[in-house]
Amino acid sequence: MPPMPCFLRSLPLEILTKICQELVDDTASLARLGETCRELNRAVVPVLYREIEDHAPPHRLRAVALVVSLAAYPSRGQYIRAIKFPHPSPAPIDIQSNMYGLYCAAIQYLFGFVAPVPPNQSQLVAILALACLAPNVSRLEIMVSYSWGNTDFLLNKVNNRVTGAKPRCVLPRLTSLVVDLTSPVDCGFNLHRLNGCFYAAPNLTSLAIDRPSGGTSLTARLSHLTTLRLTNALMSHRGLRFLIRGCSNLVSFQFTQNSHAWSKTYLPVSPAQVLACLAPCKATLRKLHLAPYLPSTPLQQRGIPWDRLDTLDEFPLLRQVAVNLDAIRRQNGGQVLARFVWNCTSLEGLFVMGLEAFPTEEFACFARAAAIRPRLAMLKMQLKLELGQIQDGGVYEEFLNDLQRCEQDESSGASTMREMGIQLQTVSGLAVTHPFAED
Amino acid sequence: MATNQSLKLQNTFRPNGRVFEVERSAAEHSAVVRMLLEDFDEPDLLVTIIPISIDTSDDTLAKVFEWATHHKNMPKPALDDDGDRDEVVTIQLASWDDEFFSDIDSETLYGILIATNYLDIKPLYDMAVQVVVNMVRGKSTKQIREILGITSDFTAEEEAAIRKETAWAYDGEEVPNETS
Structure with a gap:
């Protein structure tokens, strides 16, 4: 049977693009479709390059092959918008191959390396070379390994002082950087390794790092940052202060500290110190998610200064707060949380974690304070245990009685609270990744 | 209704x-x-x-x-569901x-x-x-051309250049060296 005339060529670009998008998980087939004729090539290329993701774990040469390809065909780099590399391990490159020679030439052109790249650097170098060859890349997601080196090779240094990013290592459109750590070890990923990357991406607005540590030698300033997520952090006061010191535009800040991984080599930042570090963004901060390290025994007893949160008065624009109850100062008797809510005049959403520590006698007072807040539209309260699992009523029973009493008592503003939708959540841990749905 | x-x-x-x-x-x-x-x-x-x-x-x-x-009783997606998903289903x-x-x-x-x-x-x-x-999916360039009735309008040099440019997409697979 003679072949039908090609109907694909006549399809609108919108439908052709949809067909190409369905093939992004099979880049080989998509590339072959683009090799068939000019018209289909025009539809395939933007989709093929738009989001570079390493789908095939056994073949980890993709970053290297892409660097070689983009060095030879630089115009393709403009289509890349996002780069996701979930594999930290370097690919075994055959140094006899033609590709290796081309790759080394590209790396030398970009970064000025003259010696072969050390094995622990190779994947990091390949990914950053790829990013530098994609002038429009806006999102970079990388899975790093503890053994990775640092990104200082992106820097121009004069007399050992950093003068900025090297001319070919600027990532002007990069606005979002996500760094995950693959290894389960608890020593974290030292932020200094990203110092060069921070210089190279001066317009970074969103930064998310899992298990960040160190940071005390950071020199880069992240002045455009609006969203900062530090999860399972292993950070001291000084490290956090150095990271945030230039962030005067921060809108959303998440800080959860790994409570079980204090290596005793540093003093974890205290809740009050976190707020002190946030001083540069007093006028802009709207969302705060704070679940810092909380010592089982008060550190003051051991002569270590350790301050909990007192008030959020210094952050007048705060609208959404997720906070571990234990991080709030317990002094002057009860009504702590009530005063906390009372002082946050612009609060729209509150998520209180760790209700086990809630002084039950405070609840009615807190409920009234919350009900009076006209803008507070969402209130979630979190227990660690399932309500059904509570054998010994104790504090839970009293708490639930208080909740019921408060709902029945008209003067407590129960109806308003019901409208706000108090939710008692039961989860196994205190570290909530996204306390607010819109995150 | x-x-x-x-x-x-x-x-x-x-x-x-x-x-x-x-x-x-x-x-x-x-x-x-x-x-x-x-x-x-x-x-x-x-x-x-x-x-x-x-x-x-x-x-x-x-x-x-x-x-x-035939599918009249199938549930219909909500009007505001634009169906855009990140993952390929x-x-x-x-x-x-x-x-x-x-x-x-x-x-x-x-x-x-x-x-x-x-x-x-x-x-x-x-x-x-x-x-x-x-x-x-899974077809060679030649097979795709046959199935879809496509006549190549690339010169041999252009075709070789495109294969070289997209070699990364094959993830180490041998790039098929075929002609139409």
Whole structure:
């Protein structure tokens, strides 16, 4: 049977693009479709390059092959918008191959390396070379390994002082950087390794790092940052202060500290110190998610200064707060949380974690304070245990009685609270990744 | 709501287009028709002929409405669900749908893609796209050209350059060295 005339060529670009998008998980087939004729090539290329993701774990040469390809065909780099590399391990490159020679030439052109790249650097170098060859890349997601080196090779240094990013290592459109750590070890990923990357991406607005540590030698300033997520952090006061010191535009800040991984080599930042570090963004901060390290025994007893949160008065624009109850100062008797809510005049959403520590006698007072807040539209309260699992009523029973009493008592503003939708959540841990749905 | 009412739809792209009488529950697979029913007086729509203007044949539209009638009881996605998902979902065709697509030619498949995109019939559109994707997936360039009836308009040098440029996409697979 003679072949039908090609109907694909006549399809609108919108439908052709949809067909190409369905093939992004099979880049080989998509590339072959683009090799068939000019018209289909025009539809395939933007989709093929738009989001570079390493789908095939056994073949980890993709970053290297892409660097070689983009060095030879630089115009393709403009289509890349996002780069996701979930594999930290370097690919075994055959140094006899033609590709290796081309790759080394590209790396030398970009970064000025003259010696072969050390094995622990190779994947990091390949990914950053790829990013530098994609002038429009806006999102970079990388899975790093503890053994990775640092990104200082992106820097121009004069007399050992950093003068900025090297001319070919600027990532002007990069606005979002996500760094995950693959290894389960608890020593974290030292932020200094990203110092060069921070210089190279001066317009970074969103930064998310899992298990960040160190940071005390950071020199880069992240002045455009609006969203900062530090999860399972292993950070001291000084490290956090150095990271945030230039962030005067921060809108959303998440800080959860790994409570079980204090290596005793540093003093974890205290809740009050976190707020002190946030001083540069007093006028802009709207969302705060704070679940810092909380010592089982008060550190003051051991002569270590350790301050909990007192008030959020210094952050007048705060609208959404997720906070571990234990991080709030317990002094002057009860009504702590009530005063906390009372002082946050612009609060729209509150998520209180760790209700086990809630002084039950405070609840009615807190409920009234919350009900009076006209803008507070969402209130979630979190227990660690399932309500059904509570054998010994104790504090839970009293708490639930208080909740019921408060709902029945008209003067407590129960109806308003019901409208706000108090939710008692039961989860196994205190570290909530996204306390607010819109995150 | 009376779901067994019928709507009349006519393709006005060409003169004297056929008037299709489609059960309301079947026609509601089209988000465009559902929006019309929401925005305008329902009694009027039920007696008047709803004009649609799609560059496709009446026979193709008949196939589209045949599919919609067979699946009239299938739940319809919400109007505000634009269906954009990050992940790629491979659609498994049910046996009836498999048979439905097995006896259609390229021209009808083209028409179904155009019509379902215009009428916003998402399930059928997704299935038609999947049928085309299955024609391409795992095939060599030569096979794709044969299946889709494509004549290459690249010179040999251009073709070699494109293969070299997209070598990264093969993830270490040997790039097939074939000619059309």
